[in-house]
Each structure stands twice: as structure tokens, then as C-alpha cells.
Amino acid sequence: MPQSFSQRRFLALCRKETLQIVRDPSSLLISVILPLVMLVIFGYGLNLDANRIRVGLVLEDQGDEAREFASELVGSRYFTVVSGPRLEMTQALANGKVRGVLVLASDFGRRTLLHPGEAPIQILTDGAEPNTASFVENYVEGAWKVWQQHRANQRGLPMPTSMDVEARFWFNPSAKSRNYLIPGSITIIMTVIGALLTSLVVAREWERGTMEALLATPMTRAEFLLSKILPYYGLGILSLLVCVAAAIFILGVPFRGSVGALLLVGTVFLLSSLGMGLLLSTLTRNQFNAAQAALNAAFMPAMMLSGFIYEIRSMPLIVQAVSRLIPARYFVTSMQTLFQAGDVWPVLVLDLFYLSIAAIYFLGMTWRKTARSLD
Amino acid sequence: MGTDPTPSTIRTDPVVEIRQLQKLFKKTAKPAIETLTMVIRPGKVTGLVGPDGAGKTTLLRLLAGLLHPTSGTVRVMGLDPITDAEKVRSIIGYMPQKFGLYEDLTVLENLELYAALRNVVGERRESDFSRLLAFTDLKTFTERRAGKLSGGMKQKLGLACTLLGTPQILLLDEASVGVDPISRRELWRMVQVLVDGGLAVVWSTAYLDEAELCAEVLLLHEGRLLFDGPPSQLTDRVKGRCRLIRDISGSRRQVLSRVLRCGSVMDGVVQGRNVRILLKKGSEEADLSQVDLGASARIDVGAARFEDGFIDILGGGPGGDSVLAEHIPRVPHAAEVVIEARALTKRFGDFTAADHIDFSVHGGEIFGLLGPNGAGKSTTFKMMCGLLVPTSGIATVMGIDLKRSASEARQRIGYMAQKFSLYGSLTVRQNLLFFAGIYGLQGDRKREAIDQMIRVFAFEPLVNVIADTLPLGFKQRLALACAVMHEPPILFLDEPTSGVDPITRREFWTHINGVVEKGVTVMVTTHFMDEAEYCDRIGLVYRGKLIAAGTPDELKEKAARPGLEDPTMEDAFIELVQGYSA
Numbered sequence: 001m002p003q004s005f006s007q008r009r010f011l012a013l014c015r016k017e018t019l020q021i022v023r024d025p026s027s028l029l030i031s032v033i034l035p036l037v038m039l040v041i042f043g044y045g046l047n048l049d050a051n052r053i054r055v056g057l058v059l060e061d062q063g064d065e066a067r068e069f070a071s072e073l074v075g076s077r078y079f080t081v082v083s084g085p086r087l088e089m090t091q092a093l094a095n096g097k098v099r100g101v102l103v104l105a106s107d108f109g110r111r112t113l114l115h116p117g118e119a120p121i122q123i124l125t126d127g128a129e130p131n132t133a134s135f136v137e138n139y140v141e142g143a144w145k146v147w148q149q150h151r152a153n154q155r156g157l158p159m160p161t162s163m164d165v166e167a168r169f170w171f172n173p174s175a176k177s178r179n180y181l182i183p184g185s186i187t188i189i190m191t192v193i194g195a196l197l198t199s200l201v202v203a204r205e206w207e208r209g210t211m212e213a214l215l216a217t218p219m220t221r222a223e224f225l226l227s228k229i230l231p232y233y234g235l236g237i238l239s240l241l242v243c244v245a246a247a248i249f250i251l252g253v254p255f256r257g258s259v260g261a262l263l264l265v266g267t268v269f270l271l272s273s274l275g276m277g278l279l280l281s282t283l284t285r286n287q288f289n290a291a292q293a294a295l296n297a298a299f300m301p302a303m304m305l306s307g308f309i310y311e312i313r314s315m316p317l318i319v320q321a322v323s324r325l326i327p328a329r330y331f332v333t334s335m336q337t338l339f340q341a342g343d344v345w346p347v348l349v350l351d352l353f354y355l356s357i358a359a360i361y362f363l364g365m366t367w368r369k370t371a372r373s374l375d
Numbered sequence: 376m377g378t379d380p381t382p383s384t385i386r387t388d389p390v391v392e393i394r395q396l397q398k399l400f401k402k403t404a405k406p407a408i409e410t411l412t413m414v415i416r417p418g419k420v421t422g423l424v425g426p427d428g429a430g431k432t433t434l435l436r437l438l439a440g441l442l443h444p445t446s447g448t449v450r451v452m453g454l455d456p457i458t459d460a461e462k463v464r465s466i467i468g469y470m471p472q473k474f475g476l477y478e479d480l481t482v483l484e485n486l487e488l489y490a491a492l493r494n495v496v497g498e499r500r501e502s503d504f505s506r507l508l509a510f511t512d513l514k515t516f517t518e519r520r521a522g523k524l525s526g527g528m529k530q531k532l533g534l535a536c537t538l539l540g541t542p543q544i545l546l547l548d549e550a551s552v553g554v555d556p557i558s559r560r561e562l563w564r565m566v567q568v569l570v571d572g573g574l575a576v577v578w579s580t581a582y583l584d585e586a587e588l589c590a591e592v593l594l595l596h597e598g599r600l601l602f603d604g605p606p607s608q609l610t611d612r613v614k615g616r617c618r619l620i621r622d623i624s625g626s627r628r629q630v631l632s633r634v635l636r637c638g639s640v641m642d643g644v645v646q647g648r649n650v651r652i653l654l655k656k657g658s659e660e661a662d663l664s665q666v667d668l669g670a671s672a673r674i675d676v677g678a679a680r681f682e683d684g685f686i687d688i689l690g691g692g693p694g695g696d697s698v699l700a701e702h703i704p705r706v707p708h709a710a711e712v713v714i715e716a717r718a719l720t721k722r723f724g725d726f727t728a729a730d731h732i733d734f735s736v737h738g739g740e741i742f743g744l745l746g747p748n749g750a751g752k753s754t755t756f757k758m759m760c761g762l763l764v765p766t767s768g769i770a771t772v773m774g775i776d777l778k779r780s781a782s783e784a785r786q787r788i789g790y791m792a793q794k795f796s797l798y799g800s801l802t803v804r805q806n807l808l809f810f811a812g813i814y815g816l817q818g819d820r821k822r823e824a825i826d827q828m829i830r831v832f833a834f835e836p837l838v839n840v841i842a843d844t845l846p847l848g849f850k851q852r853l854a855l856a857c858a859v860m861h862e863p864p865i866l867f868l869d870e871p872t873s874g875v876d877p878i879t880r881r882e883f884w885t886h887i888n889g890v891v892e893k894g895v896t897v898m899v900t901t902h903f904m905d906e907a908e909y910c911d912r913i914g915l916v917y918r919g920k921l922i923a924a925g926t927p928d929e930l931k932e933k934a935a936r937p938g939l940e941d942p943t944m945e946d947a948f949i950e951l952v953q954g955y956s957a
Contacts, residue, residue: 012491213475
């Protein structure tokens with residue numbers, strides 16, 4: 001059945017699809033409002049930096065040293081300090097009212113003078129929140145060192161510690177987790193949007209009985225599928241740009257790549273995620289099921305296995321292997337590279353390669369599964 | 376009504392030829408189409424008539440090249456619809472059920488889309504548009520979205536989209552089902568114009584009365600072709616065997632039940648205040664005087680109808696006795712008002728689905744709400760059984776206000792939803808158990824009720840059969856059993872027999888007639904005009920309003936005028952709607 005591609009039919013279908021997008025507020029909601037809402041949630045709600053952790057302080061030594069160090073802690077922008085007797089503070093820790101308890105025991109001043117290299121501080125933390133716990137520990141150690149240095153300088157004494165560690169974070173000098181989480185969350189958002197947008201569109205034709213009418217016209221498979229991709233690709237790119245703009249101008253995440261590279265990677269990635277949505281829509285022929293499937297197939301793996309939050313290298317080997325099948329994984333590295341490092345082509349080209357394979361797979365499967373008849 | 380145009384201007388060679396066609400779907404063991412051989416000729420309407428599941432849609436889809444035949448051949452103007460799809464699709468105009476319109480596109484945008492898809496361009500497009508817009512009377516609505524059109528206008532727009540590019544064969548799948556009778560008549564007039572112009576029209580329908588409007592009829596039943604020829608040929612089969620029992624003084628339902636016990640009667644139905652019967656072949660002279668028809672009854676010869684022919688082919692209707700009715704207790708209430716609606720109104724946003732509906736139903740009466748899809752029947756119905764809360768107005772069942780204590784009222788109602796709302800993946804027994812449970816039957820009462828239903832409806836060999844795999848007739852019985860198990864004094868039936876074959880429908884109404892004789896009150900909705908004839912009184916619902924109410928005969932009499940002395944229910948509906956709008 002060799003039928004020729006007709007540009008007129010294709011354009012008419014695109015026009016129909018565009019009119020439907022414009023008139024259906026839900027598609028604009030999905031493509032503009034939803035990404036912004038998700039970005040705000042990810043941008044403000046998901047933060048691996050510790051800010052203003054409540055800690056309890058038990059000051060059992062009333063000496064100058066102890067009070068000096070305590071004021072150092074109270075003045076920290078990382079802590080909100082409450083103080084009280086030991087029993088009350090440990091109770092507060094058990095009740096979750098504070099995340100850690102710092103005990104400056106009655107011999108604090110004496111031990112500080114005797115062994116300047118050691119911090120005579122007891123730190124009690126909540127093991128149920130290991131991230132916060134280790135942060136409290138690290139910060140108190142840091143504060144201790146700063147304080148020691150400060151004292152040494154004041155008295156003109158040499159620095160007592162043998163080693164001085166100064167961390168420098170390349171590509172993300174301020175070490176803000178937001179700077180790598182936002183590019184990652186844009187990936188999650190685009191995965192969901194891409195799949196959700198198209199998951200509805202073929203199923204809708206089946207549900208409303210228009211598919212049957214279309215199939216009875218001389219329309220070809222290519223015309224039909226392209227008309228389902230092109231308008232939604234436009235919408236997808238629009239949400240990508242909205243996301244990136246919001247990341248740069250509202251959330252203040254630096255972007256070091258070029259717009260051209262962003263569009264190139266974005267296009268290939270969108271094709272894979274639109275393709276997945278179309279495939280699910282084509283297979284289920286039911287809007288509700290297709291949207292459910294798209295959310296589960298797109299959101300969960302992208303969230304867990306893309307390396308957006310959880311380090312892939314620390315996963316078991318088998319899970320690492322599975323993560324290679326998730327297109328979002330490649331888009332995450334691309335986006336993080338574009339935002340934090342710039343157009344690093346060796347990274348981008350590899351990602352583009354894998355993303356193309358995914359796009360070809362999903363679109364190819366959709367092509368195969370697109371019915372030319374109702375059998 | 377199908378007039379053959381003069382053969383000199385129009386060729387009459389078949390445009391569609393089907394030989395030994397068979398279609399099997401993987402899932403069902405039974406073929407959807409069983410070895411079918413037939414032709415379709417241009418210049419006339421070929422009716423594809425039969426109940427739901429007869430194979431009508433499958434056949435149309437095979438013609439349109441949307442399904443592959445399992446075996447046999449289909450030729451459209453000598454072409455194979457599968458291998459020559461592109462050519463065949465430009466010859467055929469196919470209007471699927473629901474018309475295939477994009478609701479969020481305007482009338483004009485729908486036309487433009489289908490014009491582009493059907494390769495209608497340039498001047499031809501413009502002339503087609505103006506011709507079709509004039510033909511369908513949609514000129515003033517070009518900017519309106521299809522979703523905002525009435526059912527009749529959607530149907531016309533669907534037809535216009537199908538007619539773009541002047542196809543030679545028109546396939547219309549249930550174009551008139553659920554559409555109001557006025558639009559239905561208009562559509563028939565339009566189709567008549569098209570066939571007079573030489574088009575071949577294949578018209579599928581579940582309405583048996585529409586068969587009589589076709590020039591040729593293919594009567595399908597469970598995938599088999601029962602009859603092929605002009606409808607008059609089928610009605611001739613039963614000519615002279617129809618009788619109308621008029622002026623019945625007592626209960627029509629009792630008369631029907633008695634007359635059906637008579638050996639020479641093969642079928643009978645209640646028709647308004649009369650009873651209509653079909654005599655067996657060779658029993659034309661049968662003497663019905665020994666049957667107790669009541670003192671005043673007289674018997675007239677009635678005109679044969681297409682449905683009679685169908686019943687005759689199927690070997691006659693079921694008997695007139697309901698085992699169900701024998702087993703249920705008599706409902707004591709007298710003729711007081713049991714169901715009442717007062718100024719019942721439901722608005723959805725700025726759309727008024729039901730507008731100040733008033734009616735009352737007496738105990739032991741069958742009350743029907745008749746109207747096209749979207750008229751507000753179902754909305755009213757749902758308010759009456761407490762499934763929707765009215766915007767204003769009062770709905771009461773046995774004196775209980777549904778707004779205040781819906782669940783108490785619902786205990787007294789048996790509800791049978793459209794398309795038999797059974798749990799398809801459960802067995803017969805599991806369905807009965809579930810419905811007994813939700814109606815609050817427990818312990819011994821529950822067990823007894825279930826056992827009784829199994830006995831009454833002869834479910835013994837089927838108790839462990841999955842409901843979805845039951846034949847249609849059994850599904851209907853099971854749905855009815857689930858609704859009456861808790862012995863409710865009131866039954867609500869939502870389109871109970873739409874699209875089912877006449878035998879199954881008669882069996883259903885035999886049960887309903889039986890329980891009504893026991894004092895049960897029944898309320899039904901329907902868009903089938905002939906289903907309305909079974910009711911004692913009906914309310915006509917049109918565009919959210921109850922435009923008339925009364926016995927079927929009263930309504931018909933209201934519509935009678937010179938030139939229309941003996942109007943059908945449909946005539947009455949049209950007259951009353953027009954009188955109402957005017």
C-alpha cells in the first residue's frame with residue numbers, strides 16, 4: 001500500500017492539533033504552569049544544603065573559652081541554637097525538636113588549653129537523619145578549627161593543627177546543591193511533560209471515535225504520526241525554555257552553555273520522551289491508562305535512576321546497568337554539564353548518541369504499533 | 376419509501392460485492408460475521424438492520440477497509456479495500472458512530488480538516504463547502520464549535536464531512552440512534568436526495584422501524600444474514616397474520632399473558648391501550664373467542680411490520696408468563712402516588728439539563744421518560760433515584776424526600792442501569808452475592824433470595840460462568856435478577872432493552888409486565904419509540920423540559936390531524952415538539 005506523503009494533509013492535521021492545543025487549557029497548563037510549579041517545588045523544597053538546623057547546646061563549663069566558642073556557634077548561619085541543661089536537651093533530641101546536641105562539658109576550658117589539637121566537644125546527633133547528623137558533626141568540627149585559629153592569631157601563637165584542609169568545588173564554586181539539582185529537575189520535568197502531553201493525544205482520538213473517521217480517509221501513517229509529534233514538540237521546547245529561563249532568572253542558577261547546544265540536546269531528548277508518550281497512547285487507546293502509564297514509566301525511573309539525586313556510581317552494578325536504559329540519565333548529565341560547565345562536547349555527543357537511540361526506539365515502536373486498520 | 380430512480384440515468388450494477396465473507400476476532404470464538412454473500416447497488420438505501428452485536432459495524436468496517444476479512448472477498452467498485460485502500464477510501468464516505476467530529480473545532484474547521492484529508496482542494500473545495508452547508512442547513516453555524524451543536528446538528532455535520540469529495544458509496548453507522556425524531560426525519564430526507572442522485576447508501580440501524588424506509592434490507596442477527604431483500608418481502612411473510620385487540624376493558628397485560636398461552640399465537644406485545652398479536656402460519660382463521668379478552672374487546676386485522684417478519688424468522692416470541700412474577704410477593708399499596716417530581720431542576724454551570732420537571736407515578740404503573748439523547752432523561756432519572764442532587768425542586772419516592780434521606784429511599788428501589796451494569800469478570804453467583812450484599816440482605820434472607828433467583832431464572836447450570844461470557848439474554852436476566860432480589864416495590868430501568876433483539880426484549884417485558892401486575896411500580900427511560908408503547912403513561916422530554924405527559928394513546932390523539940389520522944409514537948413526538956416550540 002504505497003501511499004505518498006501529502007504535505008497538505010500533514011499541514012491540515014498539524015493545524016487541527018494546534019487548534020486543539022490552543023483551545024484545550026489543559027495542554028497549556030501541562031506545558032507552562034506545571035513545569036513552573038514543579039521547578040519551584042524542586043528549587044525550594046528539594047535542598048541538600050543544611051540551613052538553620054536546630055541544635056541544642058549544653059553549656060556545663062562557664063569559663064571564658066566555653067562561652068567564646070558557644071557564641072561562635074550561636075552566631076553561625078547554619079544553626080539555630082537553643083540551650084539548656086543536658087537532660088532537657090537530650091529529651092529534645094529524642095523528641096525531634098533539635099537535630100543535634102553539643103555538650104561543652106565542665107572541663108572544656110581546661111582541655112582546650114591542655115590539648116589544643118583536639119576538640120573536647122560531645123556531639124549527639126539523630127542517626128535517623130544521617131545527612132543532617134554528619135553535617136552537624138562536620139560543621140562543629142569546622143567551627144572548632146576556625147575558633148582555634150582565631151584564638152591562635154589573637155595570641156600570636158602558631159596554628160596548632162598539623163593539617164589544614166581547604167575544600168574548593170570546581171564548576172560549582174559556591175557548592176550549592178541547587179546548582180546541580182535544578183538542571184536535574186528540569187530533566188525530570190521534561191520527561192514527565194513530554195510523556196504526559198503525547199500520552200493523551202492518540203488515546204483521545206480512539207476514545208472520541210475520530211480515529212475511525214481518520215482511518216477511513218486517505219491519510220497515511222507518517223502524516224498522522226508527524227502531526228502528533230510536531231505541535232507537541234513545539235510545546236515541549238516551549239516548556240524547556242520556560243524552565244531554563246526560570247532557573248536562570250528566578251532561581252539564580254548560572255548557565256554556562258550555549259542556547260544552540262541546549263536546543264539540540266533538548267530536541268533529541270524530547271523526541272524520546274514524546275515518543276514514549278505516543279507509544280503508550282497508541283498501545284492503551286485509553287487516555288486515563290495512558291496518562292497513568294506515562295507518569296509511572298517516565299517519572300519514577302527518571303527520579304530514581306537518572307543520577308539526578310542518587311549517585312549512579314554508588315548503586316549496585318545491576319541497577320547501574322538498568323539506569324543506562326533511562327533516557328533521562330543522559331539528559332541529566334547534559335543539562336548539568338550545560339548549566340555548570342558549558343558546552344563540553346565530548347560529554348554532550350555521547351549523551352546525544354544514547355538519546356538518539358532512545359528516540360529512534362520509541363518512535364519506531366510507535367510507527368510499528370500505529371494501526372492502519374481496526375483489527 | 377425507497378424509490379428506484381430511472382435506470383436510464385443511473386447504473387445499477389452492484390458497487391459492492393461480498394462473497395463468502397467471514398470475520399473472526401481472536402478473542403471471541405463465535406464469528407462476528409458468518410459466511411456472508413451479498414451485493415449493494417447504487418441509487419438506493421441498503422439498510423443494515425439488526426440488534427447490537429449482530430455484526431453491522433463489523434461489516435461496515437470491512438467495507439471501509441478498516442478490518443481485514445478472515446476469509447472471503449470484499450470488492451468495492453471492483454477494488455479490494457485493503458490492497459487498494461487509497462482508491463477505495465476516496466470512493467467511500469464513512470461516518471462512524473459518534474460521527475467522527477472534533478468537538479473543539481468549529482463547524483468550518485471540521486470541514487476544512489476533512490476536505491484536506493480527502494484531497495478536496497481549490498474551487499472544488501469552496502463549491503463543496505457552500506453546497507454542503509446549504510444542504511445541511513449549517514450555514515449560520517460555521518463558527519460554532521462542534522461540541523456545542525445539538526445531536527441533530529452534529530449528525531448533519533458528520534454527514535457533510537463524509538460527503539466531501541463526492542464519494543459514490545456512503546456508509547452510515549447508526550447515524551440516527553439516539554437522535555431526536557425531527558433530526559432523524561431530516562436526515563432521511565437528505566439521504567433520499569443523495570440516493571436519487573445515484574449514490575449508494577448503506578445505513579446501519581438498531582431501529583427495526585427504520586428498515587421499512589430502506590429499499591433493500593440486510594437483516595443481521597448474531598453475525599448471520601437472516602434476510603436479504605426489499606422490506607416489503609419480509610412483511611409479506613406475515614401478511615394477514617397480525618391482529619389488534621382493541622377496547623380492552625381490563626388489564627392489557629393480563630390479556631396479553633392469556634392470549635400468548637393460546638397455541639395459535641406466536642407473538643404479542645402491548646401497544647398503547649391495545650394488544651398486538653401475530654398468529655402462527657396457517658392459523659390465520661384461529662378463533663380467539665375462547666380466550667378471555669374481556670367483555671368489550673374486539674379484534675381487528677393489523678398491518679404487518681418489519682419486526683413481525685423478524686420474529687417470524689426467529690420462530691416466534693417467548694411465552695407470556697413470568698416465573699419471576701409468580702415468585703415475588705404482592706406489593707400491597709393501592710393507586711396512591713409512589714414517585715413524584717415537583718419542579719425538579721438540575722443545572723450544570725449555565726446549562727440547564729432538567730428544567731422544572733413535574734410528574735407523578737402511581738403504584739403498579741409503568742411510567743416512561745421518552746426523549747432523544749441529551750434531552751435530560753438520564754439527569755431526571757438520576758435525581759429520582761438519589762444519584763444526583765437537584766439544583767431545585769423536590770423528588771420523592773414513597774413519600775421520602777431524596778434530598779434528605781437518599782439511602783433510605785434507595786432501599787426501596789431496584790435499579791437496572793444502561794447496558795446491564797454487571798461485574799463482567801465475576802461469575803453469576805458472585806454477581807448475585809454482591810448485589811444481595813449492597814442491598815443489605817443478610818444471612819438466611821440473602822441465601823434464600825439468591826437461591827430463588829437461581830431457580831426462577833434457571834441459572835443452575837450457569838452459576839459459575841463468568842458474566843461477560845453469558846449470551847445477551849442471560850445477561851439481561853442476571854441484571855434483572857440483581858435489581859429485584861431484595862424485592863423492591865419500585866423498579867428503575869435505564870434504557871433496559873436498547874439495541875437488544877426483539878425476542879430478548881419481549882422476554883424482558885414479560886417479566887416487567889408480570890411484576891407490575893403484582894403491584895410493583897416501574898419507571899423507565901428510553902429513546903426507542905416502540906419501547907414507549909409498553910408504558911401506561913409516558914412523559915416526553917425534550918431539551919430539558921417535559922413537554923407532554925399522558926398515556927401513549929392520549930399523546931397520539933393529541934398529534935392526530937387531518938392527513939395524519941393514525942399517528943405513530945414518533946409522529947406524536949414530532950407534532951408535540953413542534954407544537955411546543957411554536
